[in-house]
Structures are given as structure tokens and as C-alpha cells.
Amino acid sequence: MPGLKPGQVLVRNHAIGLNPVDWKVLGGALVNWRLGHVPGVDGAGTVVAVADDAMRYLLGRRVAYHQALGEHGSFAEYTPVAAGVLLTVPDTLDFETAASVPCPALTAWQALEKVPCRVAREILVSGAGGAVGNYLVQIAADRGFVVSVSSHERHWERLRERGASHFLPGAVDETIGATPELARRFYAVFDSIDARYAARWAPAVAANGHIVCIQGRFDTPPLPPFTSSASLHEVALNALHTYGDDAAWLETTTAGSMLLAGIANGRMQPEARVTGDFEKLPAQLEGLRHRRFSGKPVVLVD
Template sequence: MRALLLEDKGKVFEMKVGTTEKPAPGKGEILVKIKATALNPVDYKTGNGGNPNWTYPHILGLDSAGIVEEVGSDVANIKVGDRVVYHGDLTKKGGYAEYGLTTAHTVSIIPEGISFEDAAALPTAGYTAYQALFYKMHAAKGQTILVHAGAGGVGGFAIQLAKNSGLTVLTTASSANHEYVKSLGADYAIDYRQEDFVEKALDITNGLGVDLVLDTVGRDNADKSLKALAFNGQIAFIAGPPNANDAISFAHPLSFHQVALGSVHESNHLREQKTLAEMGDHMLSMLQDKKINPMVEKVIPLEEVPKALAELSTRRVKGKIVAKISE
């Protein structure tokens, strides 16, 4: 089968399309004829760092959508011909290939009318935002949330999910992206280059602070974000924790939530693994009802993935980039 091959760690931007053996499904697995795979920062990060479970050449790509071609033993909920989308296991070969393997209990059926490209845009960014908001912080109508990097994948989905749930949404973004993040549902856009987001958040909330923060930027940004939190505020982080020890205070209690979506595949925790399908089902339903925008800004051929990942690594990309794998 055709696949984009990573010959060794650190060679992400040098990947080329080649041929490799077509996989076969084992117990509880399905073989998917992949139609589209979305790009994510985790691709170049893990590709550059490597993984002890990989053999080379390796295939990157976590978010794939396609048609089930074969099912393994003990698969009851998925059948050949189903249109599915899934978040893959980063310790295994991924979706920049004509075929991919995944576990049947973690996939979602794509409703009619939703393209493979739009479906593939959801898993890593969308499920991460969903998990942070609803499984970790239990976001609720009437609360305020500060979403960092709102023009990115996780941030963009978080804005939409929060707005759909009745929250007031503040987000950080460059001034060039203010109109874009507001089109996704942000009530307030803060230019992180020109404004102090803590001061702005406190000003907008009349000094109370926000109820929730989703930090996708890094440890220092998460640490600073604690100052924007209200009494009993919560922060969810995906790119490094804030200094919780210094922040813990009886007078101003806070809650801290680590979000690590992909680790669920190695957890052997069946109930938690099934939440991938649950999140996918809900987000696909929202997409079908036009309650969320998949934010697909560009669709590219498989050969252009390395160049697009290099572009993604600048952290200036808006929305999602998706690779069309086959017609």
C-alpha cells in the first residue's frame, strides 16, 4: 500500500511517499480504507522525538476517516462498508497511508452528508477540547471560560463547544484572527501580543476572574493563567502544568486538570477508551446539525504533508489542515 514513510526520528519534514505492507486486523480490530487524515502538532512532535514502540519506517497520522474494509474477530458493533472516523494509537502505525488499523470500540460512524475530510478534522483537537470542558471541568451554562490560542484546532473547537453550552467565551488570538475566533463564537478576543490577558479577563469579569481556563500554550502561560481564575476556578492544561504548589491557597481554592487524550489507548481501561467513540458520536451529531464548524482551512494531497507539518510547526496556522489519502 502507499504510505508516507518516516525513515527515522527527526526526519519528519523529509518524509516521502513509498510502499509498505498492508496490515491485517487482529482480535477487536478493524481495517479501514483511509480517505482522509488530519494533521496535528503531535505528528511533528512525536515524529521528531520518536517512540520506543516504533519500528522504522514508521507511519504518522492520528486522525483518520474512511471505509471499513475488513473486521477482525470479536467485532460486533462495526461492519464492512461502514464509514468511520477514529483517533489512533500514537504507539502504532498511523493514518498517512491507504489503510489503517484501529480498535472497533473507539470509532464513530460518520453520518451521511458529512465528508471524510470534515470528519477527520475532529478527533485529536475536538476530542481534546471536549474532554477538557466536559469530562474534566464539567463546563456548565452561565460560566465564563478563557480559551487560549482560539484560532488553533483545540482552541477553535473549545470555543464552539463552550458557546454551544451557554458559556461566555474569552479567547487569546492575534489581532488578525479576532474576526475568525468571534465567528466561532468567542464573545471577547484578547490580543496576546499587545494586551495582558489576565488584566483583560479581570476587567471583563468585573474583577471576579473566569470560572474556567483551557491552556494549550505551555507551562509559563498556564502558570500566569491562574491569576485570571475566579474563586473555585478550574484550569485544564495540555502543554505543561502550572505551578500548583505555589498556587494552592485556602483563601482562593482552584482545581487542576491534566488532559492527555492519546494515553487512553495504553490504559487498558475499556470504559475510558470507549469515551473516544462517545465524544466522536456527539461531535459528529453537532456537525451534522451545523452546530459546529470543522474548521478545515486546507485539503492537501499526501505528498504535501511534510511541507504542511513544517507550516504547522510555526504555530501560525488557523483551523485544520487535512490530507486527502484516496478518492
């Protein structure tokens, strides 16, 4: 049973959500973990212990969380988590679904928060077929944006149901990007593939528009100076654990709890889940790395 630092609670995990970052960090190139560190960023379960009496009101609460990479993670029966990062899981929502939500949904929300809301302006979500795209399309449509997507055609019907209006081919290859007829069409482009692909969409951004890189960041501006004057944004959800203050976390956890409530009441649709027991976690992680299945992998701890 792990010990608790001040401000932490102990979560008994009932389900673990797997994300691409989980396999990316296991090689050791991105983080400096010591032997024995527990990986995993997303989980959902019940608060069973608190660091001090002032937090006893949290005991028994159903929660989900996105854990800091520097702390012991969700690939365990119990995880110590800072109380300030907990998301409230409604009683009507199962832990399996809740564990699938934090990383992709909060990333999508954070990406959209970079861009001022302009009702009826058209945006493009590149790489929309993945987990982040699932939530980004829904949140953007709910805010009044006209949503276009670039993804494989097999995702189009699902994305139409989520709120997308226009569809562009989007196989992840060297041909993806803006065509002349798309010049300066979009108020904002949200790319979830990488900065190279995001740069290819730059000519499609309208004057004073926005380009949001969800994976990676631009090393150099993708457009010449004194042209469309697009604002460039990066998204780094886990960095909030290091650089975010209490106000930033309150905004984030409030949004996350509202997204979970939206899923519980049917206003927001989660990804389809691919579940397995704890013994199958390595196989699911390897399958996620090599895209051997479609859907969100979730490990059931109970």
C-alpha cells in the same frame, strides 16, 4: 496490507488529518518507535476488513478515528484501528472534514469534561485561535458558559461567530497573562499554549475555580496555598489508549460521533481545511510545524 489484532478493524483511509503531535513525535524524543513504524493519529475512511466475524456489521461503515501512538498510524492507505475507538461519520459529511476533527475536537471536549458545567459562568480560552480553541469555544457556548478568548486579533471575528463574547489580546509572547482588572474573574481558564502561559492566568481564576492545561502540565502549583483553591487539570487524549477503559472510550466515541453529526447538520463549525495529496504530506507537516499557513492541514489519499 497490515494484519489485524483481535478487536481491530482495517480502515481504508480517504483522508488524513495532520496535528502538531505528528511532527513532535517524529524526532523520536517522545516515543520509542521501531524502524518502519507508520506515524499519524487522525484519519477517516471506510472499514474494509474486521478481525473476527462478530464485527462484520462494521464492514462498509464510514468512520473517523484518533489512533494510539504505539500503533501503526494514519499516514498510509490502510490503518488497523481498534473497533472501540471508531467515530461514526454521517453520510452527509465528507471524509476531508471528518479527518480534520478527532484530535482537536476530542481534546476540546475532554478539556471541558474536567470542569463542572455552570450555566452563565464566565470562562477564558487562552490560545483560542487554534484548532482546539475552535471547538472549545463552540462546545462551551453550547453548554451555556459565557466565553472569553485570548488570541490574536485576526481570529476575533471568527471566534465571535463561534460563540465568544469577550476578547483579550493574546499574542504568544512574554506579556500574555492576567492583568489586575482580571483578578478572580473567570470560573475556569483553558490554556492551549503551555503550562507557563497557563500559570500567568492563575490570578484571574475565581475562588474554587479551575485551570485546565491542554499542552503540558504544572510541575508546581501556580498559586499559593489557601488562596483561590483552584483545581488544576491536565489533558492527555492519546493516553486514553493506554489508561482508558471501555466506559471511558464509549463516552469519548459517543461525544466524537455527536460532534461529527453536529458538523454535518451545521450546528458545529469545523476549521477551514488546507488540503494536499499524499505526496505533499511531508511539506504540509513541515508547514504545520512552522505555522506557514492558517487552517487545518488534511491529506487526501484518494
